[in-house]
Amino acid sequence: MDKEQIISEVLIKCQAQGETVIVGGYIRNKLLGYDFKDVDLLTTCRPEELKTLFPQLNWTEQGLELGITRMTYRGIQFEFSSCFKEAFKDKLEKRDFTINQFYFDGHNLTSQSTGANDIELKLLKTSDYLQNSTTECLKNSPQAFIRAFRFVSLYELKWDESLLTLFQNNRNSFNTVPDGRLQNEAYEILKGKNILRSIYYYEQVGLISTNPKLEEMQDVQIPLYTQNLAARLIYLSYLLGRQTVIEWLTLHHLSQKLIEEIQLYLPYLKTDNLKIHPKKLPFMTLLKRYQYQDDKEKIKDFLKNSR
Structure with a gap:
């Protein structure tokens, strides 16, 4: 069956x-x-x-x-x-x-x-219920706010202008999403190849500070090489700067350990002159997959020079 x-x-x-x-x-x-x-x-x-x-x-x-x-x-x-x-x-x-x-x-x-047409256009758009009864909808279903960011990251959608305006005007509703739901959704958002566009919308809504790099990179896709999300966060910090990613992590009440790993490993992506401890080499190789966009020759050279 x-x-x-x-x-x-x-x-x-x-x-x-x-x-x-x-x-x-x-x-x-x-x-x-x-x-x-x-x-x-x-x-x-x-x-x-x-x-x-x-x-x-x-x-x-x-x-x-x-x-x-x-x-x-x-x-x-x-x-x-x-x-x-x-x-x-x-x-x-x-x-x-x-x-x-x-x-x-x-x-x-x-x-x-208009769902069929919006799917064709890859457009995330408010329902009449969310648009006309916003307070009631976000009170009864605050997770709608965080789901909008997940759908962008996972499904290559873009927000309709009316959705962006609605969330900008109701930004405080984000704080009513339960912690457990925030954290679970954040981990799913991180897995999406359109994570940069998702973070761009966080900035547009006003949930994190302005970062000009997000405007430039919102359409850049990041493949998911493994389920190790720490490596993904460190690479995002390399692209956007540490502050934006730490703000995003803090917003979702994610582990302090993730912030510590960013601070520990980010310098290794910014320069090739730091000595790598053998125990760190497997994780560093994963980071280099992201940095070199899975270019096998560059990764091979990195491993050769790390010995």
């Missing part, structure tokens, strides 16, 4: 008990041409009914208060958002960005806005 068949099986089982559609990132990522991490479903099935259908279903006390339950089924992660039938249509409409305003009932894919 392939992934699509598994997802269809879960959807059909839920629809036998109540109105259910697929929403969120699964649809968005498929339309943008990316793999998905999980599948979100909006349903009128109560958590107890879902538990009967899927005994492996689990939840937290806080999540249950919001009608949120989760499970891993045949290797795929599912998240259910349960609501009363009367609230179903309202829940469907209350999405943050147009690219998230799709739903799929197993037969038809429906867009509730």
